[in-house]
Amino acid sequence: MAAVALTRILGHSEGLDDLFESGAGRRGTARDKKPAGSGPAGTELDPRDRALARAITTAALRRLGTLRQAIGERLQKGLPRNSGALEAILLVGAAQLLLLDVPDHAAVTTAVDLARRDSRAFPYAKLVNAVLRRIAADRDAILATSDPFDIDTPPWLRARWSDAYGEATARQIASAHGREPSVDITVKADAPSWAEQLGGILLPTGSIRLTARTPVVDLPGYGEGAWWVQDAAAALPAKLLKVKPGETVLDLCAAPGGKTAQLAAAGAKVTAVDRAEARLDRLKANMHRLKLAVTCLRADVGSLDHAPADAVLLDAPCSATGTIRRHPDVAWTKRPDDIPALAAIQFQLLDHAAGLVKRGGVLVYCTCSLEPEEGELQISAFLARHPDFHREAITAAELGGLGDLVTRDGDLRSLPSASIPLADGTILDGLDGFYAARLRRATPAEIN
Numbered sequence: 001m002a003a004v005a006l007t008r009i010l011g012h013s014e015g016l017d018d019l020f021e022s023g024a025g026r027r028g029t030a031r032d033k034k035p036a037g038s039g040p041a042g043t044e045l046d047p048r049d050r051a052l053a054r055a056i057t058t059a060a061l062r063r064l065g066t067l068r069q070a071i072g073e074r075l076q077k078g079l080p081r082n083s084g085a086l087e088a089i090l091l092v093g094a095a096q097l098l099l100l101d102v103p104d105h106a107a108v109t110t111a112v113d114l115a116r117r118d119s120r121a122f123p124y125a126k127l128v129n130a131v132l133r134r135i136a137a138d139r140d141a142i143l144a145t146s147d148p149f150d151i152d153t154p155p156w157l158r159a160r161w162s163d164a165y166g167e168a169t170a171r172q173i174a175s176a177h178g179r180e181p182s183v184d185i186t187v188k189a190d191a192p193s194w195a196e197q198l199g200g201i202l203l204p205t206g207s208i209r210l211t212a213r214t215p216v217v218d219l220p221g222y223g224e225g226a227w228w229v230q231d232a233a234a235a236l237p238a239k240l241l242k243v244k245p246g247e248t249v250l251d252l253c254a255a256p257g258g259k260t261a262q263l264a265a266a267g268a269k270v271t272a273v274d275r276a277e278a279r280l281d282r283l284k285a286n287m288h289r290l291k292l293a294v295t296c297l298r299a300d301v302g303s304l305d306h307a308p309a310d311a312v313l314l315d316a317p318c319s320a321t322g323t324i325r326r327h328p329d330v331a332w333t334k335r336p337d338d339i340p341a342l343a344a345i346q347f348q349l350l351d352h353a354a355g356l357v358k359r360g361g362v363l364v365y366c367t368c369s370l371e372p373e374e375g376e377l378q379i380s381a382f383l384a385r386h387p388d389f390h391r392e393a394i395t396a397a398e399l400g401g402l403g404d405l406v407t408r409d410g411d412l413r414s415l416p417s418a419s420i421p422l423a424d425g426t427i428l429d430g431l432d433g434f435y436a437a438r439l440r441r442a443t444p445a446e447i448n
């Protein structure tokens with residue numbers, strides 16, 4: 001199944017979650033519709049096999065450049081033409097040999113079997129055996145010489161991040177993308193006690209970082225709806241609204257509902273809006289598990305007709321380049337042209353969202369993108385064309401004292417290379433890349 005998934009992701013720009021149908025934490029894109037012929041693969045597999053197939057696919061995408069180079073250097077005549085799933089089979093084998101804890105013989109035998117079962121890869125079964133055995137023998141040298149920035153990051157992203165953050169930081173971002181991220185959760189209440197029960201680490205921002213690799217559904221509190229999976233950086237934008245019980249909130253582009261749950265748990269009257277039916281269904285299921293009451297509305301935010309709210313959160317569709325640690329497919333499925341196209345959509349959604357904020361109310365705009373056009377530049381252009389809004393600077397204290405996450409303008413900018421200092425002196429690494437700005441709409445008195 002991992003070979004099928006890789007072929008589909010690399011060939012058709014489908015996403016990991018589209019194929020493995022995981023749900024939690026999936027970042028939506030402008031293209032909510034799946035390409036023809038797509039759909040969850042391997043539904044016949046049991047959950048453990050499915051999880052393994054996902055782990056192999058994720059590892060292969062995380063270090064795709066390294067694996068392709070290792071394979072290419074061991075194919076004297078390059079990849080044969082019309083060889084069906086041969087490349088995907090080699091990638092799956094190499095990922096297991098180099099990156100996962102799979103015995104060499106099992107990885108090689110499985111790959112050879114896969115080649116024998118594919119009519120076009122069949123003639124190359126012996127080649128698969130030879131290439132993978134050589135990769136196993138050269139494992140240490142391959143891993144010692146491969147660099148996630150130089151090899152595993154597409155050149156256009158390398159250039160963009162170097163321009164935006166400097167090459168040294170861009171290298172640290174790529175290095176963070178090369179490591180498997182921890183699982184963070186948000187709790188409805190009583191984070192210190194849940195951190196203890198789950199054996200996790202309470203982060204200064206209030207999220208809990210799990211340390212065990214137990215499937216989340218088997219952990220205490222999951223079934224009873226006490227918490228949900230959410231990257232610690234993704235949990236920050238909803239907090240910036242500082243909602244009070246009973247306030248009305250429009251959560252725009254809400255599915256699968258991580259931020260909706262935070263707002264509802266804070267006691268706000270939340271209307272969650274998303275245009276993708278399947279994603280909205282997932283949001284409803286999540287709220288049901290969490291026992292949180294939320295009004296759900298299927299609509300396009302760009303033409304949403306709704307009474308203005310005390311607070312509006314716009315988690316706009318974006319390139320999701322801040323989530324490559326969790327979704328390494330993004331590095332290979334996104335294209336340079338996607339950035340201006342998404343920025344144009346964000347521009348339009350932001351303008352419409354502005355009209356849904358009560359006078360004196362607050363608008364938080366956020367994206368999980370590392371690209372300034374989807375963050376800082378989007379907001380400076382918005383403020384220039386909306387004089388009735390001003391930026392309300394975010395403080396380090398609101399982010400658990402993590403001052404490095406606050407920009408000079410007072411916005412939130414987290415990077416995958418972030419370090420999180422704990423009270424005991426330990427430093428944890430890694431957050432998803434997020435941008436958020438808090439904007440206040442002037443009251444009538446302020447305007448006059």
Ligand SMILES: C[S@@+](CC[C@H](N)C(=O)[O-])C[C@H]1O[C@@H](n2cnc3c(N)ncnc32)[C@H](O)[C@@H]1O
Pocket residue numbers: 026027028029030032252253254255256257258259260273274275276279299300301302315316317318
């Ligand atoms: C970044 S995800 C939202 C993540 C969500 N806020 C959370 O915290 O779980 C973006 C969402 O925007 C939705 N979306 C994209 N364009 C939209 C539009 N024009 N109107 C409404 N929803 C849209 C997608 O379906 C996707 O669910």
